[in-house]
Amino acid sequence: MSGAPLFDRLALIGIGLIGSSLAQAARQRGLVKEIAISTRSPETLQRAEELGLGDVYELDAATAVEGADLVILCVPVGANEAVAKWIKPALKPGAILTDAGSTKGSVVDQVGPHVPDGVHFVPGHPIAGTEQSGPDAGFPTLFDERWCILTPPEGTDPAAVEKLTKFWEGCGSTVDIMDAKHHDLVLAIVSHLPHLIAYNIVGTADDLEAVTKSEVIKYSASGFRDFTRLAASDPIMWRDVCLNNKDAILEMLARFSEDLSALQRAIRWGDGEQLFDLFTRTRGIRRSIIEAGQETDAPDFGRHGKPGSANLAE
Protein backbone atom coordinates (compact mmCIF):
# COMPACT_ATOMS: atom_id res chain seq x y z
CA MET A 1 0.00 0.00 0.00
CA SER A 2 1.43 3.32 -0.96
CA GLY A 3 -0.05 6.80 -1.06
CA ALA A 4 -1.84 8.82 1.60
CA PRO A 5 -3.55 7.07 4.54
CA LEU A 6 -7.26 6.37 3.95
CA PHE A 7 -8.32 7.45 7.44
CA ASP A 8 -7.03 9.89 10.03
CA ARG A 9 -8.05 7.96 13.08
CA LEU A 10 -9.06 4.30 13.36
CA ALA A 11 -10.82 3.28 16.56
CA LEU A 12 -10.81 -0.42 17.36
CA ILE A 13 -13.32 -1.49 20.00
CA GLY A 14 -12.12 -4.88 21.19
CA ILE A 15 -8.53 -6.03 20.71
CA GLY A 16 -8.59 -9.83 20.36
CA LEU A 17 -7.26 -11.82 17.41
CA ILE A 18 -9.15 -9.70 14.84
CA GLY A 19 -8.62 -6.27 16.43
CA SER A 20 -4.93 -6.93 17.01
CA SER A 21 -4.42 -8.20 13.44
CA LEU A 22 -6.28 -5.18 12.05
CA ALA A 23 -4.15 -2.78 14.09
CA GLN A 24 -0.95 -4.40 12.80
CA ALA A 25 -2.12 -4.59 9.19
CA ALA A 26 -3.38 -0.97 9.15
CA ARG A 27 -0.16 0.27 10.73
CA GLN A 28 2.29 -1.68 8.59
CA ARG A 29 0.52 -0.77 5.38
CA GLY A 30 0.02 2.89 6.20
CA LEU A 31 -3.79 2.76 5.95
CA VAL A 32 -4.45 5.10 8.90
CA LYS A 33 -2.63 7.95 10.65
CA GLU A 34 -3.55 7.08 14.21
CA ILE A 35 -5.02 4.06 16.01
CA ALA A 36 -7.14 4.29 19.16
CA ILE A 37 -7.76 1.04 21.02
CA SER A 38 -10.47 0.35 23.56
CA THR A 39 -11.42 -2.79 25.44
CA ARG A 40 -13.33 -3.27 28.66
CA SER A 41 -10.63 -5.36 30.37
CA PRO A 42 -7.79 -3.29 31.87
CA GLU A 43 -5.41 -6.28 31.60
CA THR A 44 -6.09 -6.75 27.89
CA LEU A 45 -5.75 -3.00 27.27
CA GLN A 46 -2.41 -3.01 29.04
CA ARG A 47 -1.26 -5.98 26.98
CA ALA A 48 -2.26 -4.16 23.77
CA GLU A 49 -0.15 -1.23 24.92
CA GLU A 50 2.81 -3.49 25.72
CA LEU A 51 2.53 -4.91 22.22
CA GLY A 52 2.47 -1.38 20.82
CA LEU A 53 -0.66 -2.05 18.80
CA GLY A 54 -2.00 1.52 18.84
CA ASP A 55 -1.32 5.16 19.67
CA VAL A 56 -4.07 5.77 22.20
CA TYR A 57 -5.52 3.31 24.76
CA GLU A 58 -8.90 3.95 26.40
CA LEU A 59 -11.07 1.89 28.73
CA ASP A 60 -13.92 4.22 27.74
CA ALA A 61 -15.07 3.23 24.24
CA ALA A 62 -16.79 6.61 23.77
CA THR A 63 -13.52 8.46 24.30
CA ALA A 64 -11.76 6.14 21.88
CA VAL A 65 -14.18 6.86 19.02
CA GLU A 66 -14.00 10.66 19.45
CA GLY A 67 -12.58 12.13 16.29
CA ALA A 68 -12.32 8.71 14.60
CA ASP A 69 -13.35 8.55 10.94
CA LEU A 70 -13.29 4.73 10.99
CA VAL A 71 -14.70 2.76 13.92
CA ILE A 72 -14.49 -1.05 13.86
CA LEU A 73 -16.29 -3.12 16.48
CA CYS A 74 -14.18 -6.23 17.11
CA VAL A 75 -16.12 -7.62 20.07
CA PRO A 76 -18.14 -10.86 20.31
CA VAL A 77 -21.40 -10.20 18.42
CA GLY A 78 -23.42 -10.39 21.63
CA ALA A 79 -21.66 -7.26 22.90
CA ASN A 80 -22.34 -5.12 19.83
CA GLU A 81 -25.60 -3.54 20.97
CA ALA A 82 -24.20 -2.37 24.32
CA VAL A 83 -21.13 -0.92 22.62
CA ALA A 84 -23.26 0.85 20.01
CA LYS A 85 -25.35 2.53 22.72
CA TRP A 86 -22.19 3.52 24.58
CA ILE A 87 -20.36 5.14 21.68
CA LYS A 88 -23.43 6.68 20.01
CA PRO A 89 -23.05 10.19 21.47
CA ALA A 90 -19.33 10.35 20.64
CA LEU A 91 -19.39 9.24 16.99
CA LYS A 92 -18.10 11.89 14.59
CA PRO A 93 -20.46 12.96 11.78
CA GLY A 94 -19.26 11.45 8.49
CA ALA A 95 -17.47 8.58 10.26
CA ILE A 96 -17.78 5.00 8.98
CA LEU A 97 -18.97 2.52 11.60
CA THR A 98 -18.36 -1.15 10.83
CA ASP A 99 -17.73 -4.41 12.66
CA ALA A 100 -15.99 -7.74 12.18
CA GLY A 101 -18.64 -10.06 13.60
CA SER A 102 -19.55 -13.49 12.25
CA THR A 103 -23.29 -12.79 12.09
CA LYS A 104 -24.68 -9.86 10.17
CA GLY A 105 -28.48 -9.84 10.50
CA SER A 106 -28.16 -9.47 14.25
CA VAL A 107 -25.71 -6.58 13.85
CA VAL A 108 -28.10 -4.76 11.52
CA ASP A 109 -30.93 -5.28 14.03
CA GLN A 110 -28.97 -4.50 17.18
CA VAL A 111 -26.55 -1.78 16.10
CA GLY A 112 -28.52 -0.15 13.27
CA PRO A 113 -31.08 1.63 15.48
CA HIS A 114 -28.30 3.31 17.49
CA VAL A 115 -26.38 4.77 14.56
CA PRO A 116 -26.73 8.57 14.54
CA ASP A 117 -27.69 10.40 11.35
CA GLY A 118 -24.62 11.31 9.33
CA VAL A 119 -22.66 8.23 10.43
CA HIS A 120 -22.24 5.56 7.73
CA PHE A 121 -23.05 2.11 9.04
CA VAL A 122 -21.52 -0.70 6.92
CA PRO A 123 -21.48 -4.10 8.70
CA GLY A 124 -18.56 -6.31 7.71
CA HIS A 125 -17.09 -9.76 8.24
CA PRO A 126 -13.51 -10.74 7.40
CA ILE A 127 -13.45 -14.48 6.59
CA ALA A 128 -10.18 -15.07 8.38
CA GLY A 129 -9.08 -16.30 11.74
CA THR A 130 -7.25 -18.96 13.66
CA GLU A 131 -8.25 -21.00 16.70
CA GLN A 132 -6.26 -18.66 18.95
CA SER A 133 -7.61 -15.58 20.69
CA GLY A 134 -6.47 -12.43 22.48
CA PRO A 135 -4.19 -9.56 21.37
CA ASP A 136 -1.08 -11.79 21.31
CA ALA A 137 -2.68 -14.05 18.69
CA GLY A 138 -2.93 -11.27 16.10
CA PHE A 139 -0.60 -10.93 13.11
CA PRO A 140 -0.55 -8.47 10.22
CA THR A 141 -0.96 -10.98 7.38
CA LEU A 142 -4.14 -12.61 8.75
CA PHE A 143 -6.33 -11.03 6.06
CA ASP A 144 -4.02 -11.63 3.09
CA GLU A 145 -5.77 -13.50 0.27
CA ARG A 146 -8.91 -13.84 2.37
CA TRP A 147 -12.41 -12.61 1.62
CA CYS A 148 -14.13 -9.82 3.51
CA ILE A 149 -17.92 -9.60 3.18
CA LEU A 150 -19.67 -6.23 3.59
CA THR A 151 -23.46 -6.09 4.07
CA PRO A 152 -24.44 -2.42 3.72
CA PRO A 153 -28.17 -1.86 4.43
CA GLU A 154 -30.23 -0.39 1.56
CA GLY A 155 -29.61 3.30 1.15
CA THR A 156 -26.04 3.28 2.46
CA ASP A 157 -23.82 5.94 0.87
CA PRO A 158 -21.86 4.15 -1.90
CA ALA A 159 -18.83 6.35 -1.19
CA ALA A 160 -18.61 4.97 2.35
CA VAL A 161 -18.82 1.39 1.07
CA GLU A 162 -16.13 2.21 -1.48
CA LYS A 163 -13.80 3.70 1.12
CA LEU A 164 -14.23 0.77 3.50
CA THR A 165 -13.60 -1.61 0.57
CA LYS A 166 -10.28 0.17 -0.07
CA PHE A 167 -9.37 -0.26 3.59
CA TRP A 168 -9.95 -4.02 3.49
CA GLU A 169 -8.12 -4.29 0.18
CA GLY A 170 -5.26 -2.47 1.84
CA CYS A 171 -5.31 -5.18 4.54
CA GLY A 172 -4.83 -7.79 1.81
CA SER A 173 -8.43 -8.96 1.36
CA THR A 174 -10.87 -9.11 -1.52
CA VAL A 175 -14.28 -7.62 -0.76
CA ASP A 176 -17.66 -9.15 -1.55
CA ILE A 177 -20.91 -7.32 -1.03
CA MET A 178 -24.09 -9.19 -0.13
CA ASP A 179 -27.33 -9.00 1.75
CA ALA A 180 -27.02 -9.61 5.53
CA LYS A 181 -29.58 -12.42 5.44
CA HIS A 182 -27.75 -14.27 2.68
CA HIS A 183 -24.45 -13.79 4.52
CA ASP A 184 -25.92 -15.48 7.56
CA LEU A 185 -27.12 -18.45 5.53
CA VAL A 186 -23.77 -18.88 3.77
CA LEU A 187 -21.82 -18.60 7.02
CA ALA A 188 -24.16 -21.02 8.76
CA ILE A 189 -22.99 -23.78 6.42
CA VAL A 190 -19.33 -22.83 5.84
CA SER A 191 -18.48 -21.77 9.38
CA HIS A 192 -21.13 -22.08 12.08
CA LEU A 193 -22.19 -25.68 11.41
CA PRO A 194 -18.55 -26.89 11.10
CA HIS A 195 -17.70 -25.31 14.45
CA LEU A 196 -20.77 -26.81 16.14
CA ILE A 197 -20.06 -30.26 14.71
CA ALA A 198 -16.45 -30.00 15.87
CA TYR A 199 -17.44 -28.91 19.38
CA ASN A 200 -20.03 -31.68 19.47
CA ILE A 201 -17.76 -34.56 18.45
CA VAL A 202 -15.06 -33.47 20.87
CA GLY A 203 -17.73 -33.38 23.58
CA THR A 204 -18.98 -36.86 22.63
CA ALA A 205 -15.45 -38.28 22.79
CA ASP A 206 -14.88 -36.59 26.14
CA ASP A 207 -17.94 -38.37 27.57
CA LEU A 208 -17.14 -41.97 26.66
CA GLU A 209 -16.72 -44.60 29.36
CA ALA A 210 -15.34 -47.46 27.26
CA VAL A 211 -12.61 -45.42 25.57
CA THR A 212 -10.32 -43.38 27.80
CA LYS A 213 -9.36 -39.78 27.18
CA SER A 214 -5.73 -40.81 26.89
CA GLU A 215 -6.64 -43.23 24.10
CA VAL A 216 -8.50 -40.47 22.26
CA ILE A 217 -5.42 -38.25 22.53
CA LYS A 218 -2.88 -40.94 21.58
CA TYR A 219 -4.67 -42.04 18.45
CA SER A 220 -6.09 -38.66 17.43
CA ALA A 221 -3.92 -38.46 14.29
CA SER A 222 -6.33 -40.88 12.61
CA GLY A 223 -8.98 -38.18 12.10
CA PHE A 224 -10.21 -36.77 15.38
CA ARG A 225 -7.49 -34.15 15.75
CA ASP A 226 -8.66 -32.33 12.58
CA PHE A 227 -11.79 -31.33 14.53
CA THR A 228 -9.99 -30.13 17.61
CA ARG A 229 -8.67 -26.96 15.99
CA LEU A 230 -12.16 -25.58 15.47
CA ALA A 231 -13.26 -26.88 18.87
CA ALA A 232 -10.48 -24.82 20.49
CA SER A 233 -11.96 -21.54 19.24
CA ASP A 234 -13.11 -18.78 21.57
CA PRO A 235 -16.16 -19.98 23.56
CA ILE A 236 -17.73 -16.54 24.09
CA MET A 237 -17.51 -15.69 20.43
CA TRP A 238 -19.16 -18.98 19.47
CA ARG A 239 -21.86 -18.82 22.12
CA ASP A 240 -22.78 -15.41 20.72
CA VAL A 241 -22.78 -16.69 17.14
CA CYS A 242 -25.23 -19.46 18.10
CA LEU A 243 -27.53 -17.04 19.89
CA ASN A 244 -27.41 -14.52 17.02
CA ASN A 245 -27.81 -16.69 13.93
CA LYS A 246 -30.30 -19.15 15.35
CA ASP A 247 -32.63 -19.64 12.39
CA ALA A 248 -29.96 -20.28 9.77
CA ILE A 249 -27.99 -22.54 12.11
CA LEU A 250 -31.06 -24.61 13.03
CA GLU A 251 -31.88 -24.99 9.34
CA MET A 252 -28.38 -26.27 8.53
CA LEU A 253 -28.31 -28.53 11.60
CA ALA A 254 -31.61 -30.07 10.51
CA ARG A 255 -30.28 -30.81 7.02
CA PHE A 256 -27.05 -32.21 8.41
CA SER A 257 -28.94 -34.48 10.83
CA GLU A 258 -31.24 -35.72 8.10
CA ASP A 259 -28.27 -36.61 5.92
CA LEU A 260 -26.55 -38.26 8.88
CA SER A 261 -29.61 -40.42 9.51
CA ALA A 262 -29.52 -41.57 5.90
CA LEU A 263 -25.82 -42.39 6.25
CA GLN A 264 -26.50 -44.26 9.49
CA ARG A 265 -29.19 -46.29 7.76
CA ALA A 266 -26.84 -47.15 4.88
CA ILE A 267 -24.28 -48.42 7.40
CA ARG A 268 -26.88 -50.43 9.33
CA TRP A 269 -28.17 -52.12 6.18
CA GLY A 270 -24.74 -52.55 4.60
CA ASP A 271 -25.52 -50.42 1.56
CA GLY A 272 -21.98 -50.21 0.19
CA GLU A 273 -23.05 -48.53 -3.02
CA GLN A 274 -24.67 -45.57 -1.25
CA LEU A 275 -21.60 -45.18 0.99
CA PHE A 276 -19.25 -45.30 -1.97
CA ASP A 277 -21.31 -42.70 -3.86
CA LEU A 278 -21.22 -40.21 -0.97
CA PHE A 279 -17.53 -40.80 -0.26
CA THR A 280 -16.73 -40.21 -3.93
CA ARG A 281 -18.63 -37.01 -4.62
CA THR A 282 -17.11 -35.23 -1.61
CA ARG A 283 -13.56 -35.50 -3.02
CA GLY A 284 -14.00 -32.85 -5.69
CA ILE A 285 -14.83 -30.03 -3.29
CA ARG A 286 -11.41 -30.15 -1.65
CA ARG A 287 -9.67 -29.92 -5.02
CA SER A 288 -11.76 -26.81 -5.83
CA ILE A 289 -10.88 -25.20 -2.49
CA ILE A 290 -7.17 -25.78 -3.11
CA GLU A 291 -7.50 -24.38 -6.64
CA ALA A 292 -9.26 -21.30 -5.23
CA GLY A 293 -6.21 -20.62 -3.06
CA GLN A 294 -8.15 -21.16 0.19
CA GLU A 295 -6.23 -24.28 1.24
CA THR A 296 -2.79 -25.85 1.12
CA ASP A 297 -2.40 -29.08 -0.85
CA ALA A 298 0.43 -30.40 1.32
CA PRO A 299 -0.76 -33.85 2.46
CA ASP A 300 -2.16 -33.86 6.00
CA PHE A 301 -1.86 -30.04 6.00
CA GLY A 302 1.91 -30.45 5.68
CA ARG A 303 2.21 -31.86 9.18
CA HIS A 304 4.45 -34.65 7.92
CA GLY A 305 7.85 -34.10 6.43
CA LYS A 306 7.40 -35.38 2.91
CA PRO A 307 10.46 -34.85 0.75
CA GLY A 308 9.76 -32.28 -1.91
CA SER A 309 6.66 -30.88 -0.23
CA ALA A 310 6.35 -28.01 2.19
CA ASN A 311 7.54 -29.18 5.57
CA LEU A 312 6.06 -28.05 8.84
CA ALA A 313 8.12 -29.08 11.83
CA GLU A 314 6.06 -31.02 14.35
Next chain:
Amino acid sequence: MSGAPLFDRLALIGIGLIGSSLAQAARQRGLVKEIAISTRSPETLQRAEELGLGDVYELDAATAVEGADLVILCVPVGANEAVAKWIKPALKPGAILTDAGSTKGSVVDQVGPHVPDGVHFVPGHPIAGTEQSGPDAGFPTLFDERWCILTPPEGTDPAAVEKLTKFWEGCGSTVDIMDAKHHDLVLAIVSHLPHLIAYNIVGTADDLEAVTKSEVIKYSASGFRDFTRLAASDPIMWRDVCLNNKDAILEMLARFSEDLSALQRAIRWGDGEQLFDLFTRTRGIRRSIIEAGQETDAPDFGRHGKPGSANLAE
Protein backbone atom coordinates in the same frame (compact mmCIF):
# COMPACT_ATOMS: atom_id res chain seq x y z
CA MET B 1 18.09 -48.65 12.23
CA SER B 2 21.39 -50.46 12.21
CA GLY B 3 22.25 -54.15 12.45
CA ALA B 4 21.05 -57.12 10.44
CA PRO B 5 17.72 -56.99 8.59
CA LEU B 6 14.80 -58.40 10.59
CA PHE B 7 13.29 -60.28 7.65
CA ASP B 8 14.62 -61.88 4.50
CA ARG B 9 11.65 -61.19 2.30
CA LEU B 10 8.77 -58.78 2.87
CA ALA B 11 5.70 -59.32 0.71
CA LEU B 12 3.35 -56.35 0.43
CA ILE B 13 -0.10 -57.17 -0.93
CA GLY B 14 -1.55 -53.83 -2.03
CA ILE B 15 0.67 -50.85 -2.82
CA GLY B 16 -1.34 -47.72 -2.01
CA LEU B 17 -0.35 -44.98 0.46
CA ILE B 18 0.40 -47.48 3.26
CA GLY B 19 2.07 -50.20 1.18
CA SER B 20 4.23 -47.67 -0.64
CA SER B 21 5.25 -45.94 2.60
CA LEU B 22 6.08 -49.30 4.20
CA ALA B 23 8.23 -50.31 1.23
CA GLN B 24 10.16 -47.05 1.42
CA ALA B 25 10.55 -47.13 5.22
CA ALA B 26 11.64 -50.80 5.26
CA ARG B 27 14.13 -50.24 2.45
CA GLN B 28 15.66 -47.01 3.76
CA ARG B 29 16.07 -48.37 7.25
CA GLY B 30 17.42 -51.77 6.24
CA LEU B 31 14.62 -53.74 7.89
CA VAL B 32 14.31 -56.37 5.15
CA LYS B 33 16.58 -57.92 2.51
CA GLU B 34 14.08 -58.12 -0.31
CA ILE B 35 10.64 -56.66 -1.05
CA ALA B 36 8.02 -58.40 -3.18
CA ILE B 37 5.05 -56.29 -4.26
CA SER B 38 1.71 -57.51 -5.50
CA THR B 39 -1.46 -55.67 -6.48
CA ARG B 40 -4.36 -56.71 -8.67
CA SER B 41 -4.14 -53.68 -10.99
CA PRO B 42 -1.45 -53.99 -13.68
CA GLU B 43 -1.24 -50.18 -13.96
CA THR B 44 -0.61 -49.74 -10.23
CA LEU B 45 1.94 -52.55 -10.25
CA GLN B 46 3.76 -50.89 -13.13
CA ARG B 47 3.75 -47.57 -11.31
CA ALA B 48 5.22 -49.25 -8.21
CA GLU B 49 7.98 -50.65 -10.40
CA GLU B 50 8.63 -47.23 -11.99
CA LEU B 51 8.94 -45.79 -8.48
CA GLY B 52 11.39 -48.57 -7.61
CA LEU B 53 9.44 -49.52 -4.50
CA GLY B 54 10.41 -53.21 -4.47
CA ASP B 55 12.61 -55.93 -5.93
CA VAL B 56 9.95 -58.26 -7.30
CA TYR B 57 6.57 -57.34 -8.81
CA GLU B 58 3.80 -59.91 -9.13
CA LEU B 59 0.18 -59.72 -10.21
CA ASP B 60 -0.28 -63.08 -8.51
CA ALA B 61 -0.36 -62.52 -4.74
CA ALA B 62 0.39 -66.20 -4.09
CA THR B 63 3.64 -65.97 -6.05
CA ALA B 64 4.58 -62.79 -4.18
CA VAL B 65 4.26 -64.41 -0.73
CA GLU B 66 6.34 -67.47 -1.68
CA GLY B 67 9.39 -67.53 0.55
CA ALA B 68 8.32 -64.38 2.41
CA ASP B 69 8.87 -64.40 6.17
CA LEU B 70 6.77 -61.23 6.58
CA VAL B 71 3.52 -60.72 4.66
CA ILE B 72 1.59 -57.47 5.11
CA LEU B 73 -1.89 -57.09 3.62
CA CYS B 74 -2.28 -53.41 2.62
CA VAL B 75 -5.59 -53.69 0.80
CA PRO B 76 -8.99 -52.18 1.74
CA VAL B 77 -10.31 -54.32 4.62
CA GLY B 78 -13.14 -55.66 2.45
CA ALA B 79 -10.58 -57.41 0.23
CA ASN B 80 -8.73 -59.19 3.04
CA GLU B 81 -10.70 -62.43 3.02
CA ALA B 82 -10.29 -63.01 -0.72
CA VAL B 83 -6.56 -62.29 -0.49
CA ALA B 84 -6.19 -64.64 2.50
CA LYS B 85 -7.82 -67.48 0.57
CA TRP B 86 -5.64 -66.75 -2.44
CA ILE B 87 -2.28 -66.73 -0.65
CA LYS B 88 -3.09 -69.52 1.84
CA PRO B 89 -1.40 -72.37 -0.09
CA ALA B 90 1.76 -70.31 -0.73
CA LEU B 91 2.48 -69.03 2.79
CA LYS B 92 5.80 -70.22 4.19
CA PRO B 93 5.71 -72.07 7.54
CA GLY B 94 6.99 -69.80 10.28
CA ALA B 95 6.06 -66.63 8.34
CA ILE B 96 4.33 -63.71 10.07
CA LEU B 97 1.09 -62.63 8.40
CA THR B 98 -0.21 -59.19 9.35
CA ASP B 99 -2.24 -56.36 7.82
CA ALA B 100 -2.61 -52.59 8.03
CA GLY B 101 -6.39 -52.32 8.00
CA SER B 102 -8.47 -49.85 10.00
CA THR B 103 -10.79 -52.50 11.45
CA LYS B 104 -9.48 -55.46 13.39
CA GLY B 105 -12.42 -57.60 14.51
CA SER B 106 -13.38 -58.18 10.88
CA VAL B 107 -9.81 -59.16 9.98
CA VAL B 108 -9.70 -61.71 12.80
CA ASP B 109 -13.03 -63.15 11.60
CA GLN B 110 -12.33 -63.06 7.87
CA VAL B 111 -8.61 -63.83 7.64
CA GLY B 112 -8.12 -65.92 10.78
CA PRO B 113 -9.86 -69.08 9.48
CA HIS B 114 -7.62 -69.15 6.38
CA VAL B 115 -4.28 -68.95 8.18
CA PRO B 116 -2.43 -72.28 7.88
CA ASP B 117 -0.93 -73.95 10.94
CA GLY B 118 2.61 -72.76 11.54
CA VAL B 119 1.96 -69.26 10.16
CA HIS B 120 1.80 -66.52 12.82
CA PHE B 121 -1.20 -64.26 12.34
CA VAL B 122 -0.82 -60.85 14.06
CA PRO B 123 -3.35 -58.25 12.84
CA GLY B 124 -2.04 -54.67 12.91
CA HIS B 125 -3.06 -51.08 12.31
CA PRO B 126 -0.63 -48.19 11.87
CA ILE B 127 -2.35 -44.98 13.05
CA ALA B 128 -0.92 -42.90 10.24
CA GLY B 129 -2.06 -41.65 6.90
CA THR B 130 -2.89 -38.69 4.76
CA GLU B 131 -5.91 -37.91 2.61
CA GLN B 132 -3.99 -38.99 -0.49
CA SER B 133 -3.93 -42.48 -1.97
CA GLY B 134 -2.00 -44.63 -4.42
CA PRO B 135 1.70 -45.59 -4.61
CA ASP B 136 2.79 -42.04 -5.44
CA ALA B 137 1.33 -40.76 -2.16
CA GLY B 138 3.66 -42.89 -0.02
CA PHE B 139 6.69 -41.52 1.82
CA PRO B 140 9.19 -43.18 4.16
CA THR B 141 8.55 -41.01 7.23
CA LEU B 142 4.78 -41.60 7.35
CA PHE B 143 5.04 -43.79 10.45
CA ASP B 144 7.54 -41.68 12.40
CA GLU B 145 6.26 -40.78 15.86
CA ARG B 146 2.95 -42.51 15.14
CA TRP B 147 1.33 -45.38 17.00
CA CYS B 148 0.86 -48.84 15.56
CA ILE B 149 -1.70 -51.09 17.24
CA LEU B 150 -1.30 -54.88 17.12
CA THR B 151 -4.20 -57.16 18.06
CA PRO B 152 -2.77 -60.69 18.31
CA PRO B 153 -5.47 -63.30 19.00
CA GLU B 154 -5.12 -65.34 22.19
CA GLY B 155 -2.46 -68.00 21.90
CA THR B 156 -0.31 -66.13 19.36
CA ASP B 157 3.40 -66.90 19.67
CA PRO B 158 4.90 -64.02 21.70
CA ALA B 159 8.13 -64.23 19.66
CA ALA B 160 6.18 -63.38 16.48
CA VAL B 161 4.52 -60.39 18.18
CA GLU B 162 7.93 -59.26 19.41
CA LYS B 163 9.51 -59.51 15.98
CA LEU B 164 6.67 -57.61 14.31
CA THR B 165 6.93 -54.97 17.04
CA LYS B 166 10.62 -54.51 16.19
CA PHE B 167 9.69 -54.07 12.54
CA TRP B 168 7.21 -51.27 13.31
CA GLU B 169 9.66 -49.65 15.70
CA GLY B 170 12.17 -49.76 12.87
CA CYS B 171 9.62 -47.87 10.75
CA GLY B 172 9.55 -45.13 13.41
CA SER B 173 6.38 -46.13 15.31
CA THR B 174 5.57 -47.03 18.88
CA VAL B 175 3.58 -50.23 19.26
CA ASP B 176 0.53 -50.77 21.45
CA ILE B 177 -1.08 -54.16 21.96
CA MET B 178 -4.80 -54.46 22.55
CA ASP B 179 -7.81 -56.63 22.01
CA ALA B 180 -9.35 -56.40 18.50
CA LYS B 181 -12.78 -55.50 19.87
CA HIS B 182 -11.39 -52.65 21.95
CA HIS B 183 -9.36 -51.43 18.98
CA ASP B 184 -12.55 -51.21 16.92
CA LEU B 185 -14.32 -49.17 19.60
CA VAL B 186 -11.40 -46.75 20.02
CA LEU B 187 -11.01 -46.29 16.28
CA ALA B 188 -14.75 -45.80 15.84
CA ILE B 189 -14.53 -42.59 17.88
CA VAL B 190 -11.07 -41.29 16.93
CA SER B 191 -11.18 -42.10 13.24
CA HIS B 192 -14.33 -43.65 11.78
CA LEU B 193 -16.87 -41.19 13.23
CA PRO B 194 -14.71 -38.14 12.29
CA HIS B 195 -14.46 -39.35 8.71
CA LEU B 196 -18.21 -40.03 8.48
CA ILE B 197 -19.06 -36.62 9.93
CA ALA B 198 -16.67 -34.98 7.49
CA TYR B 199 -18.12 -36.84 4.51
CA ASN B 200 -21.61 -36.01 5.72
CA ILE B 201 -21.15 -32.25 6.15
CA VAL B 202 -19.43 -31.95 2.78
CA GLY B 203 -22.37 -33.82 1.28
CA THR B 204 -24.88 -31.54 3.04
CA ALA B 205 -23.11 -28.44 1.74
CA ASP B 206 -23.00 -29.91 -1.75
CA ASP B 207 -26.80 -30.32 -1.72
CA LEU B 208 -27.86 -26.78 -0.75
CA GLU B 209 -30.03 -24.74 -3.07
CA ALA B 210 -29.79 -21.35 -1.32
CA VAL B 211 -26.00 -21.31 -1.04
CA THR B 212 -23.99 -22.00 -4.19
CA LYS B 213 -21.06 -24.36 -4.41
CA SER B 214 -18.82 -21.45 -5.38
CA GLU B 215 -19.79 -19.63 -2.18
CA VAL B 216 -18.96 -22.71 -0.11
CA ILE B 217 -15.55 -22.86 -1.79
CA LYS B 218 -14.79 -19.13 -1.54
CA TYR B 219 -15.56 -18.84 2.15
CA SER B 220 -14.35 -22.28 3.21
CA ALA B 221 -11.46 -20.88 5.28
CA SER B 222 -13.97 -20.02 8.00
CA GLY B 223 -14.23 -23.62 9.13
CA PHE B 224 -15.60 -25.87 6.41
CA ARG B 225 -12.26 -26.57 4.76
CA ASP B 226 -10.93 -28.33 7.88
CA PHE B 227 -13.42 -31.12 7.14
CA THR B 228 -12.59 -31.49 3.48
CA ARG B 229 -9.24 -33.15 4.12
CA LEU B 230 -10.88 -36.19 5.73
CA ALA B 231 -13.69 -36.12 3.16
CA ALA B 232 -11.09 -36.46 0.39
CA SER B 233 -9.90 -39.84 1.72
CA ASP B 234 -10.08 -43.02 -0.32
CA PRO B 235 -13.78 -43.97 -0.88
CA ILE B 236 -13.24 -47.74 -1.20
CA MET B 237 -11.22 -47.86 2.00
CA TRP B 238 -13.91 -45.97 3.88
CA ARG B 239 -16.82 -47.93 2.43
CA ASP B 240 -15.09 -51.07 3.65
CA VAL B 241 -14.45 -49.59 7.10
CA CYS B 242 -18.17 -48.80 7.47
CA LEU B 243 -19.20 -52.27 6.39
CA ASN B 244 -16.65 -53.93 8.68
CA ASN B 245 -16.99 -52.01 11.94
CA LYS B 246 -20.74 -51.54 11.85
CA ASP B 247 -21.64 -52.08 15.50
CA ALA B 248 -19.04 -49.76 17.00
CA ILE B 249 -19.70 -47.08 14.38
CA LEU B 250 -23.47 -47.19 14.92
CA GLU B 251 -22.91 -46.90 18.67
CA MET B 252 -20.70 -43.81 18.26
CA LEU B 253 -23.07 -42.27 15.69
CA ALA B 254 -25.97 -42.71 18.10
CA ARG B 255 -24.08 -40.94 20.89
CA PHE B 256 -22.98 -38.15 18.58
CA SER B 257 -26.55 -37.63 17.33
CA GLU B 258 -27.92 -37.56 20.87
CA ASP B 259 -25.40 -34.91 21.85
CA LEU B 260 -26.13 -32.96 18.68
CA SER B 261 -29.84 -32.94 19.50
CA ALA B 262 -29.07 -31.51 22.94
CA LEU B 263 -26.89 -28.83 21.32
CA GLN B 264 -29.65 -28.05 18.80
CA ARG B 265 -32.13 -27.65 21.65
CA ALA B 266 -29.78 -25.31 23.52
CA ILE B 267 -29.53 -23.13 20.41
CA ARG B 268 -33.30 -23.16 19.83
CA TRP B 269 -34.01 -22.10 23.41
CA GLY B 270 -31.12 -19.65 23.64
CA ASP B 271 -29.37 -21.49 26.48
CA GLY B 272 -26.11 -19.53 26.40
CA GLU B 273 -24.78 -21.14 29.55
CA GLN B 274 -25.00 -24.68 28.16
CA LEU B 275 -23.36 -23.56 24.92
CA PHE B 276 -20.55 -21.79 26.77
CA ASP B 277 -19.94 -24.87 28.96
CA LEU B 278 -19.58 -27.20 25.98
CA PHE B 279 -17.41 -24.75 24.02
CA THR B 280 -15.13 -24.35 27.03
CA ARG B 281 -14.50 -27.96 28.00
CA THR B 282 -13.52 -28.94 24.45
CA ARG B 283 -10.51 -26.59 24.45
CA GLY B 284 -8.35 -28.71 26.75
CA ILE B 285 -8.31 -31.77 24.53
CA ARG B 286 -6.44 -29.97 21.76
CA ARG B 287 -3.77 -28.79 24.18
CA SER B 288 -3.29 -32.41 25.33
CA ILE B 289 -3.00 -33.63 21.73
CA ILE B 290 -0.33 -31.03 21.00
CA GLU B 291 1.53 -31.95 24.20
CA ALA B 292 1.39 -35.63 23.19
CA GLY B 293 3.22 -34.75 19.96
CA GLN B 294 0.29 -35.77 17.75
CA GLU B 295 -0.42 -32.24 16.43
CA THR B 296 1.31 -29.03 15.47
CA ASP B 297 0.53 -25.93 17.53
CA ALA B 298 1.08 -23.52 14.62
CA PRO B 299 -2.14 -21.47 14.41
CA ASP B 300 -4.49 -22.66 11.67
CA PHE B 301 -2.16 -25.65 11.14
CA GLY B 302 0.53 -23.17 10.09
CA ARG B 303 -1.34 -22.26 6.90
CA HIS B 304 -0.74 -18.56 7.56
CA GLY B 305 2.64 -16.95 7.64
CA LYS B 306 2.87 -15.74 11.20
CA PRO B 307 6.24 -14.23 12.02
CA GLY B 308 8.15 -16.44 14.39
CA SER B 309 6.01 -19.50 13.79
CA ALA B 310 6.48 -22.30 11.30
CA ASN B 311 5.45 -21.05 7.92
CA LEU B 312 3.75 -23.16 5.32
CA ALA B 313 3.65 -21.52 1.92
CA GLU B 314 0.12 -21.38 0.55
